[in-house]
Amino acid sequence: GESVGLHLPTLSVQEGDNSIINCAYSNSASDYFIWYKQESGKGPQFIIDIRSNMDKRQGQRVTVLLNKTVKHLSLQIAATQPGDSAVYFCAETPSYFGNEKLTFGTGTRLTIIP
């Protein structure tokens, strides 16, 4: 079946620096992508999403980039803070409006160094 994977399982970044978390997906039919943040012992929280008809979307301190040519998704976090330390998951689905399930990646643990 299709899978969503992450390049790096862990990432350490100095506080105040920018961080980039990467995600590769294999389903060329993927239409909708979401980034989630999961703090220790808690459920994942929605960060930002992007449809396949876009290549960039910005939120507050976060930017998601989508490269459909190479099936690659990235999450950029600007001016990282200690509260950004968490596991970040990407997820994808073939259909934004349909009943297709989300497929989650393994996750990247981001550690912010004070």
Next chain:
Amino acid sequence: DGGITQSPKYLFRKEGQNVTLSCEQNLNHDAMYWYRQDPGQGLRLIYYSQIVNDFQKGDIAEGYSVSREKKESFPLTVTSAQKNPTAFYLCASRSGGSYGYTFGSGTRLTVV
């Protein structure tokens, strides 16, 4: 406030026992999901329900059972047939027509 509530937060199970994890949402969401998360791994889908009185198996349904008698509730039973039940269990819900998954805070199940 609207949200999704999982209980208990921690649960201990003896070998051979069935246990039931609760998931309740007051978001009026149609679809609900159960995921299992093991250390250092992603979320694996156990069961999901798109509508009341209907549910489907996910990728790792063996040893689990669910019911969806009410829109608000989607309990998960971990049966004695599940040989390695120790994990973090997450429930999620979604409004029909969008992909805004809302997750509960999880139940950590440990076999003792």
